[in-house]
Amino acid sequence: MNFKLSWIPALLALLLAAVLGLKAPSPKGFDLAGAGALPVLQNGRIKPLDTVARASLLVMRGKQSVRDGQRTLEPTEWLLDVLANPEVADKYPVFMINDADVLAMLGKRPDEARFHSFADLTPKLDEIRTQAEQASKIEPQRRDRFQRAVTGLEEKLTTYQRLKNTMQLEDTRDLPMEMAAFAAAIPSGAEAFRLRQAGQTHDQAALDQLGSFLQRYQFLDQAASFRPLLPPKGGTDKDWTTMGAGLLASLRDGQLNPQAAHYAMLLRAWKQGDAGAFATSLASLQGDAQARIPSSASKTRIEVLFNRMEPFYLGIWFYFLAALMIFVSWLAYEKPLQEAAWYLMLATLGIHTFGMFTRMWLEGRPPVTNLYSSAVFIGWIAVLLCIPFERWSRRGFAALGGAIIGAATLIIAQGLTGQGSGDTLEMMQAVLDSNFWLATHVTTITIGYSATFLAGLLAHIWIFRSALSKNFSKEDSTALNKATYGVICFALFFSFVGTVLGGIWADQSWGRFWGWDPKENGALLIVLWNALILHARWAGYARERGLMVMAVFGGIITSLSWFGVNMLGIGLHSYGFMDKTLYALLSFISFEVLVIAFALIWPKISDRPTPKAA
Amino acid sequence: MDKSTLLKRLKPLASLQIAIVLIALLMGLVVACTLAQVHLGIFGAVKVYMRSWFVMWGPAEATWKLPVAPGGALVGLLLLLNLTAAMFVRLEFSWRKGGLWLSHSGLILLFIGEFVSGGMQIESHMPIEVGQTMNYGEDLRHVELALIESGATEDTVHTIAQRRLTPGNTIQDPRFPLTVKVLQYYTNSIVQQAPVMAAKGPATAGAGTQVVAMPADNAPSEEQNTASMYAEFSAGGKSLGTWLVSTALEVQHLDVEGKHYDLSLRLKRVYVPYTLTLKEFRHDVYPGTQIPKNFSSLVRLKDTELNEDRDVLIYMNHPLRYRGSTFFQASFGKNDTLSILQVVQNPGWRIPYLACILVAAGLAWHFLARMAPFRRQA
Structure with a gap:
């Protein structure tokens, strides 16, 4: 095959993704990539420090990176400062506050900066705590905007303070020295304790000194945000320990946990800017991880690569670019631009696929496990579905549909990342912990969603092209119509099978095949609507335009089923109230209603003789 | 045609x-x-x-x-x-x-x-504590009036279903040893200490002389209702007084002509012809979190009719199906020593x-x- 110019955008996209994934940042000689890949246990999952950093930043700041004045910090760089050098970290503006009332409470004006540092907020900490405590007495659903914002801010502050008190207490000057003092205090303190128990005279000062260390490390154990100390070889997830617990364990044999010691050296080296010492401690920690948990250690390295590449974020831009190229192609350079857009879309699908399968491999789960991954998967299926249709009709429509839906779903996924713990690879609640049902019911129903959305999108293209474009031919119209019809059939099949499989899962897990739970009802509505469209078409009530309008309405129903039912806050499927999403959903629905109105009114007004422009 | x-x-x-x-x-x-x-x-x-x-x-x-x-x-x-x-x-x-x-x-x-x-x-709940043996589930949406007659070797249970407990109805049934005249029946009620003696309820005997039941609006879901009933009991034409029975009250004792009865308004029981004994309940969480990883009940299934006597592990997505009933892990309580199984009998499940x-x-x-x-x- 000869090299074609139309491959260039696609190749550039792949190259960029590879560079972003493989480029290892090492400011001033510090191996950040290596440090970021160190495995820790947080929220029940083994993850790299880099993920801890990104998830915390997402929750606090709404973004995965920190900008401090002109400088942009790598997530791991920020986390190392939080863990090792809290005075510096306290000055980074990482708390995003949007709520005007909360800002007013803090004595700030809403037009000031949106991001605030911990140092900024310190004088108001008590006030924030008091207000959040007041608000938390109200049920989450009934809290007003201010109450939600202030409890949210308080949670962010807690997240941050726990991080600071994970590796050392935040008032620690020099961790290795403190640990040495602790190790030295153990023998005399233990001896004093033994004597006191025996009722003999003992060295009260030695006992007190050891006691104060124990208090510190108990607190450290409680406050820790994650557990950095590895289990012994052959241990399970339960055997990971916090820094505090690791130090307390020294009481038994008087020996400091060697890993705790390596971490202490690593953090001191970071604080003092000693890249050489940093590398030495890092190598020891990496060696330990490789020896004790080899498979998890290699997973965390891949996870860091995945984090840096941000395949879904890249996907938004590349899909968007592909869609833009097709729009332009209808004005000029039709063939070459459409071809280039097609290859770019395929390359982006490749990146999307890489991201999705990496996630699946990291998690050991089927593609859809939460709302976030459902968005990623819906986009992926829709783009995949477009491939045969584009190859069949070669008019750019299916490629355009794929690119738009790919970009849109990835934007939705991006918008969902900051929810909850900020880590989208969370552990599954007991009832959902079934790969079989996740793979069958959840996957098929999501394919049904995806196809219904795609049918709606193809309908948009038909509606706007047929109304606004002069060179929209009869063949174009038929091709789009057949494609839409085909996608609806596909959607009916998958949404039906998915819904019934959901019923069977429900029967397996709580004995009701069908419980009329809101999410089930949402899925049922999609099935019914798709069935209605097909029957209306067979009965001859819906022809070309009718089919298209109904397909657009299918998109509305799917969006309600996907997001709307969660907002009712009832039933087994509700994942909590999401007010930001509500506005997005309402805008989407209003827009779609306008599209439907336009599609219905247009033939009536356009049939009138159009007045010639003067 | x-x-x-x-x-x-x-x-x-x-x-x-x-x-x-x-x-x-x-x-x-x-x-x-x-x-x-x-x-x-x-x-x-x-x-x-x-x-x-x-x-x-x-x-x-x-x-x-x-x-x-x-x-x-x-x-x-x-x-x-x-x-x-x-x-x-x-x-x-x-x-x-x-x-x-x-x-x-x-x-x-x-x-x-x-x-x-x-x-x-038919859906019911079977709350079962570690070590306990059960042969019935409780239907959370229906109640029954139960009268247990203590015998020398075994007890005899008499029940009246909820649908017959309508105010004004007098129930005289050879299968029920007492005559029941229903005075008031509340689907949902609040049972509390009588605030003042003047506000005493119509009861003349039993716990109803101390507490009073007042009707309340139905709870959002039927399972949360507290049913109460005022009824006059009589035996052999002789009145035993007006009693208050309620799902919120303990069992009350009643002596009639030398016979001893336990009286209660309780959740309707759905019996199965075999027993389940809870041997162990597990509630695992992911390390360092409160996220539940697994709930499971290890039970002993004993059926003398069919000669079954074996251990069964009931856990999420893995119910026990036995003789037309399906047992699901539904909930738990009492510091993880109580397991609540949902029992469903649905002949059409396939x-x-x-x-x-x-x-x-x-x-x-x-x-x-x-x-x-x-x-x-x-």
Whole structure:
């Protein structure tokens, strides 16, 4: 095959993704990539420090990176400062506050900066705590905007303070020295304790000194945000320990946990800017991880690569670019631009696929496990579905549909990342912990969603092209119509099978095949609507335009089923109230209603003789 | 009537137009049922919109209600008729239409299945503590009046079902040793200490002389109701006084002519002819979190009739199915020493499985056959 110019955008996209994934940042000689890949246990999952950093930043700041004045910090760089050098970290503006009332409470004006540092907020900490405590007495659903914002801010502050008190207490000057003092205090303190128990005279000062260390490390154990100390070889997830617990364990044999010691050296080296010492401690920690948990250690390295590449974020831009190229192609350079857009879309699908399968491999789960991954998967299926249709009709429509839906779903996924713990690879609640049902019911129903959305999108293209474009031919119209019809059939099949499989899962897990739970009802509505469209078409009530309008309405129903039912806050499927999403959903629905109105009114007004422009 | 006139008569019933209207109506009901759940709870909303022939509506204060829309049961039944008629009238019996035949028969089966479980499914809860042995579940939505007669070797249990406990009703039944005259029956009530002696309830004997039951609005879901009843008991024409019985009260004792009885209004019990003993309950969380990883109950199943005596592990997505009942891990309590199993008896539980296979196979058959033109053009 000869090299074609139309491959260039696609190749550039792949190259960029590879560079972003493989480029290892090492400011001033510090191996950040290596440090970021160190495995820790947080929220029940083994993850790299880099993920801890990104998830915390997402929750606090709404973004995965920190900008401090002109400088942009790598997530791991920020986390190392939080863990090792809290005075510096306290000055980074990482708390995003949007709520005007909360800002007013803090004595700030809403037009000031949106991001605030911990140092900024310190004088108001008590006030924030008091207000959040007041608000938390109200049920989450009934809290007003201010109450939600202030409890949210308080949670962010807690997240941050726990991080600071994970590796050392935040008032620690020099961790290795403190640990040495602790190790030295153990023998005399233990001896004093033994004597006191025996009722003999003992060295009260030695006992007190050891006691104060124990208090510190108990607190450290409680406050820790994650557990950095590895289990012994052959241990399970339960055997990971916090820094505090690791130090307390020294009481038994008087020996400091060697890993705790390596971490202490690593953090001191970071604080003092000693890249050489940093590398030495890092190598020891990496060696330990490789020896004790080899498979998890290699997973965390891949996870860091995945984090840096941000395949879904890249996907938004590349899909968007592909869609833009097709729009332009209808004005000029039709063939070459459409071809280039097609290859770019395929390359982006490749990146999307890489991201999705990496996630699946990291998690050991089927593609859809939460709302976030459902968005990623819906986009992926829709783009995949477009491939045969584009190859069949070669008019750019299916490629355009794929690119738009790919970009849109990835934007939705991006918008969902900051929810909850900020880590989208969370552990599954007991009832959902079934790969079989996740793979069958959840996957098929999501394919049904995806196809219904795609049918709606193809309908948009038909509606706007047929109304606004002069060179929209009869063949174009038929091709789009057949494609839409085909996608609806596909959607009916998958949404039906998915819904019934959901019923069977429900029967397996709580004995009701069908419980009329809101999410089930949402899925049922999609099935019914798709069935209605097909029957209306067979009965001859819906022809070309009718089919298209109904397909657009299918998109509305799917969006309600996907997001709307969660907002009712009832039933087994509700994942909590999401007010930001509500506005997005309402805008989407209003827009779609306008599209439907336009599609219905247009033939009536356009049939009138159009007045010639003067 | 020969076959062709029968078909002609069926024709209007089989029309696609009716099918479309019915599907649209069903969609409307599903939407209404979903939205109503915010206020009525799932069970209440399903009762009003889905498991009803008509959706009834009346002003909030009025005692009358008018049917304002067809209910789920009616629409479902009509769809069932429409589907069945359509298959015979409109659908030609050919390979080309085989997929449609298959999927429509699957749908018919699915509707039948929903009617079967709507009418015949019995749900109950079995709270069972570690070491405890149980042979019944409790139906959280129904109560019964129970009278236990202590005998020398075994106790005899007499019960009266909830539907007979209506005010004004006098129950005289050879199977129940006492005559019961129902004075008041509250579906939901508040039982509390009588605030002042003047506010004492009508009870003249038993716990009702200390506490009083006052009627309350129905709880959002039926399971949360506290039922109470004032009734006069008599034996051999002699009154034993007016008693208060309530699901909120302990068992009360009653002595009649040398016989000793335990009296209570309790959740209706659904017995099974075997026993379950809870040996161990586990509630695992992911390390360092409160996220539940697993709930499981290890029970001993003992059935003297069928000579079964074995251990069973009931956990998420893995229920125990035994002799027409299915036991699911539903909940837990008392510091993880109490496991609550949901017990469901639904003779039609297999129908949806079969229906799903039929519809899926039918749709796949039909659509794949229809995709042929796409392939040819490619």
